[in-house]
Amino acid sequence: MQASILLPRCIAGPLAQGLAALTLVVLVSGGFAAAADGAAARNERLRQRLADGVLRWGGDAEGGAPFQLRDPKDPGRVIGFEVELADALADVLSHKLGIPIVAEFVQYEWSTLGLGLLESRDFDCIISGFEITPKRREEMRFIRPYYIYAEQLVVRADDERIHGLDDCLDKSVGTLNGTAADRTLEERGVRHIVRFDGQVEPYLDLEAGRLDAVLLDTPIVLYYASVNPKLKNAGPPFGRGEYGIALRPDDEDLAEALDDALVELVRNGRLLSILRRWHLWNADQVALALSPDRETQLRGLGFDADGRPRPEAELPPVDPVDIHVIADSARSWTFPQYAPLLLKAACMTVFLTLCSMAVAVVIALPVCLARLYGPPPVPWLALAYVEFFRGIPLLLLLFVLYFGFSSFGLQMPAVATAIVGFGLNYAAYEAEVYRSAILSVPVGQWDAGRALGMTEATTFRRIILPQALQTALGPMTNDFVALFKDTSLVSVIAVPELTKEYLILSRSSLKFLELGLLTAVLYLCMSVPLGYLSRYLEHRFKSAR
Amino acid sequence: MMAQTESEPLISVTGLVKRYGDRRVLDSVSLSIGQRETVALIGPSGSGKSTLLRCINGLTAWEGGEIRVGPHRLQAAGTPGPNGAPSRQVRRLLGMVFQDFQLFPHLSAADNVGEAPRQVLGLDRAAARSRAAELLERVGMASYAASYPYQLSGGQKQRVAIARALAMQPQGLLCDEITSALDPELKHEVLSVLEDLKRDGMTLVLVTHEMGFARRAADRVVVLAEGRVIEEGPPRQVLDAPRSDRTRQFLSRVLS
Ligand SMILES: Nc1ncnc2c1ncn2[C@@H]1O[C@H](COP(=O)(O)OP(=O)(O)OP(=O)(O)O)[C@@H](O)[C@H]1O
Ligand SMILES: [Mg+2]
Numbered sequence: 080m081q082a083s084i085l086l087p088r089c090i091a092g093p094l095a096q097g098l099a100a101l102t103l104v105v106l107v108s109g110g111f112a113a114a115a116d117g118a119a120a121r122n123e124r125l126r127q128r129l130a131d132g133v134l135r136w137g138g139d140a141e142g143g144a145p146f147q148l149r150d151p152k153d154p155g156r157v158i159g160f161e162v163e164l165a166d167a168l169a170d171v172l173s174h175k176l177g178i179p180i181v182a183e184f185v186q187y188e189w190s191t192l193g194l195g196l197l198e199s200r201d202f203d204c205i206i207s208g209f210e211i212t213p214k215r216r217e218e219m220r221f222i223r224p225y226y227i228y229a230e231q232l233v234v235r236a237d238d239e240r241i242h243g244l245d246d247c248l249d250k251s252v253g254t255l256n257g258t259a260a261d262r263t264l265e266e267r268g269v270r271h272i273v274r275f276d277g278q279v280e281p282y283l284d285l286e287a288g289r290l291d292a293v294l295l296d297t298p299i300v301l302y303y304a305s306v307n308p309k310l311k312n313a314g315p316p317f318g319r320g321e322y323g324i325a326l327r328p329d330d331e332d333l334a335e336a337l338d339d340a341l342v343e344l345v346r347n348g349r350l351l352s353i354l355r356r357w358h359l360w361n362a363d364q365v366a367l368a369l370s371p372d373r374e375t376q377l378r379g380l381g382f383d384a385d386g387r388p389r390p391e392a393e394l395p396p397v398d399p400v401d402i403h404v405i406a407d408s409a410r411s412w413t414f415p416q417y418a419p420l421l422l423k424a425a426c427m428t429v430f431l432t433l434c435s436m437a438v439a440v441v442i443a444l445p446v447c448l449a450r451l452y453g454p455p456p457v458p459w460l461a462l463a464y465v466e467f468f469r470g471i472p473l474l475l476l477l478f479v480l481y482f483g484f485s486s487f488g489l490q491m492p493a494v495a496t497a498i499v500g501f502g503l504n505y506a507a508y509e510a511e512v513y514r515s516a517i518l519s520v521p522v523g524q525w526d527a528g529r530a531l532g533m534t535e536a537t538t539f540r541r542i543i544l545p546q547a548l549q550t551a552l553g554p555m556t557n558d559f560v561a562l563f564k565d566t567s568l569v570s571v572i573a574v575p576e577l578t579k580e581y582l583i584l585s586r587s588s589l590k591f592l593e594l595g596l597l598t599a600v601l602y603l604c605m606s607v608p609l610g611y612l613s614r615y616l617e618h619r620f621k622s623a624r
Numbered sequence: 625m626m627a628q629t630e631s632e633p634l635i636s637v638t639g640l641v642k643r644y645g646d647r648r649v650l651d652s653v654s655l656s657i658g659q660r661e662t663v664a665l666i667g668p669s670g671s672g673k674s675t676l677l678r679c680i681n682g683l684t685a686w687e688g689g690e691i692r693v694g695p696h697r698l699q700a701a702g703t704p705g706p707n708g709a710p711s712r713q714v715r716r717l718l719g720m721v722f723q724d725f726q727l728f729p730h731l732s733a734a735d736n737v738g739e740a741p742r743q744v745l746g747l748d749r750a751a752a753r754s755r756a757a758e759l760l761e762r763v764g765m766a767s768y769a770a771s772y773p774y775q776l777s778g779g780q781k782q783r784v785a786i787a788r789a790l791a792m793q794p795q796g797l798l799c800d801e802i803t804s805a806l807d808p809e810l811k812h813e814v815l816s817v818l819e820d821l822k823r824d825g826m827t828l829v830l831v832t833h834e835m836g837f838a839r840r841a842a843d844r845v846v847v848l849a850e851g852r853v854i855e856e857g858p859p860r861q862v863l864d865a866p867r868s869d870r871t872r873q874f875l876s877r878v879l880s
Contacts, residue, residue, distance in 0.1 A: 521726070523722060523724060523726040524726060524728065526678075526683055526720075526722070526726065527722065527726035527727075527728070529682075529683060529715070530681060530683065530715055530719070530720035530789075531715070531719075531739075531740035531744065531788065531789070531791075531792055532712050532715040532716050532740060532744045532792055533740060533743055533744055534712070537743050537744070541739060541743055542728055542739075545730045546728075546729060546730050549730060
């Protein structure tokens with residue numbers, strides 16, 4: 080739980096930091112010349128590091144408001160307070176290094192962000208409501224936090240039984256899988272924890288009466304619960320924690336530079352205006368002000384020297400985001416706006432399926448031939464291939480291929496990985512389809528070919544294989560249909576396909592049904608014609624026998 | 625045109641032994657078939673007729689004895705193997721027609737006939753086409769060149785199968801009960817094709833239960849029982865005045 084690492088800072092923080100600041104000033108002034116030299120060298124290294132002018136940050140637009148979500152005015156764009164933060168950081172970096180740098184959002188699966196950063200190195204840092212935890216600190220390099228969140232219990236508006244977590248120990252409480260709130264519930268001994276992958280579903284279930292309460296981070300509560308009149312907060316927020324930007328441990332130069340850039344945003348009030356714009360600013364944010372120049376930071380964050388929030392009127396004006404941004408999306412997104420996005424994702428799905436099937440169909444033939452006609456150890460190996468790839472879950476295979484191999488420096492683009500993974504997996508199935516199709520060709524056909532003076536190879540190629548393929552086409556088409564749906568798994572390695580796009584769009588707008596229907600229609604457009612083809616082929620070749 | 629007069633036999637089988645497990649399916653069979661000769665191979669079910677034909681063109685390996693076809697010599701299993709080059713050379717001399725046709729279902733009648741000449745003899749598409757057309761004409765199937773096997777009757781299929789075997793320009797044909805799957809009217813069309821082939825000088829080895837046809841068309845009848853040749857001679861002698869009791873017994877059962 081983050082609260083435990085944060086508490087000392089909240090309570091004893093101001094004092095300790097004051098002392099630390101003093102010591103630091105002394106130290107720094109001594110080594111100033113050396114530091115300036117070091118800084119110049121570091122900036123030079125950074126200019127090379129960021130030579131392509133892009134700071135890639137990983138997140139998941141499925142995470143929704145206020146972190147990253149699709150723009151209510153244009154569902155093809157990603158907005159959110161973290162998007163603005165990343166842009167602001169890139170600005171500062173750019174200014175300091177004197178080269179153009181833009182922040183680029185890399186759409187990822189929230190649950191694999193860590194792997195994407197450390198193993199496949201798909202982006203430079205994670206900015207995605209990513210809580211700083213002791214365990215993550217062991218693997219990643221966090222810079223100073225950019226937001227202090229708390230956890231908030233939400234219940235139905237008419238619920239009079241629950242006023243805090245203590246009233247929930249024997250109740251059903253929903254939360255997001257693998258978050259700090261999840262761990263809080265576990266530590267508090269809540270008996271019935273229901274874990275979700277999206278932040279919308281717990282509230283839907285709460286409304287429907289399937290849950291008694293939902294515990295989630297305050298920013299989520301703000302955008303998904305507080306705007307819903309059927310829900311209310313139960314008790315005050317508690318269990319504070321930090322969202323941090325995580326980098327690879329070996330990327331120290333960039334980490335330091337981003338840390339400096341974030342301090343800059345704290346000092347100059349830009350972080351404050353981002354947070355205020357997104358209604359996230361509150362008294363807790365005082366903990367973001369750290370030594371050495373804590374007072375400047377406090378001012379920049381909208382607090383007075385004693386850490387008290389300054390009145391709104393004294394703060395510079397901001398252009399606030401509509402807190403009903405989700406409802407806004409739901410209202411303003413029209414078919415012509417989101418259909419092209421789904422269609423584009425569907426193209427990826429079709430592309431993946433076609434390529435994977437092509438790979439599978441090609442690999443399957445040698446595997447099948449080895450299994451049927453190879454000399455002694457070979458059929459055994461081919462069988463091992465088939466059993467292995469049929470036996471392991473596709474998800475595991477994709478994970479190992481993408482994240483596992485990249486740690487050996489064997490790096491493949493995500494789409495290529497997906498195609499190889501599906502290809503290898505489906506080749507195992509197709510090899511068996513071929514095998515039974517080949518065995519279903521009557522032995523007499525071999526005799527007939529041989530009796531005409533053809534070699535074994537020619538007989539196989541010209542007589543047996545064409546017939547076997549005709550038999551195999553039906554089952555293969557069925558597998559093809561299954562593959563269309565299986566491709567939805569590739570979002571774990573950040574390939575933007577149809578199901579993922581649906582989840583992102585629907586979590587940014589709550590148009591689960593409407594978008595779901597369109598998505599279903601798109602899947603059906605792919606699978607139904609194939610089903611027809613399969614039945615047609617089966618029928619045609621059956622009558623030809 | 626009595627073929628026996630020609631010096632070199634086309635096929636000569638000496639001491640052929642074939643076992644399935646412990647059973648001797650062919651028990652020291654010796655047989656010689658001359659150029660242009662028509663031999664009817666008859667005998668009770670399970671006597672080894674099909675096995676003998678399959679041995680002759682190397683589709684089955686055997687344990688003892690040897691088979692010569694023209695200049696080629698096939699030996700017992702172990703030495704060249706039934707799929708090796710020698711058996712392929714033998715197959716160039718001897719075509720084979722099966723009881724159940726075994727036409728290639730994915731190819732049209734013309735392609736069934738033309739496939740082997742293209743793949744084995746290296747004919748180009750046009751040459752194979754014209755050879756196929758010529759042979760289909762010869763078996764009376766010219767108008768079915770584009771038909772697929774499933775569109776043909778049994779007799780038509782068998783005639784295409786004969787044309788297919790002829791396409792490799794063999795000197796002889798091995799026919800294993802090629803009319804037994806056919807209705808009586810259809811048998812006739814296939815048998816008349818065989819008579820034409822005989823007239824043109826094709827060597828024919830016919831496993832058959834058509835005694836009437838054997839009598840009319842065969843130069844010689846060979847009776848196989850329990851894997852042995854028990855009697856052979858001109859049809860009139862073997863069929864009308866068999867010397868062996870076993871033959872007589874078999875004939876009475878077939879002819880009744
Ligand atoms: N693949 C095989 N495995 C084991 N035994 C076999 C095999 N093929 C044939 N046989 C046996 O060999 C013997 C001879 O069979 P074959 O087919 O040559 O007889 P046939 O004279 O052609 O009979 P039919 O007139 O019924 O066709 C039979 O007893 C049969 O059971
Ligand atoms: Mg037989």
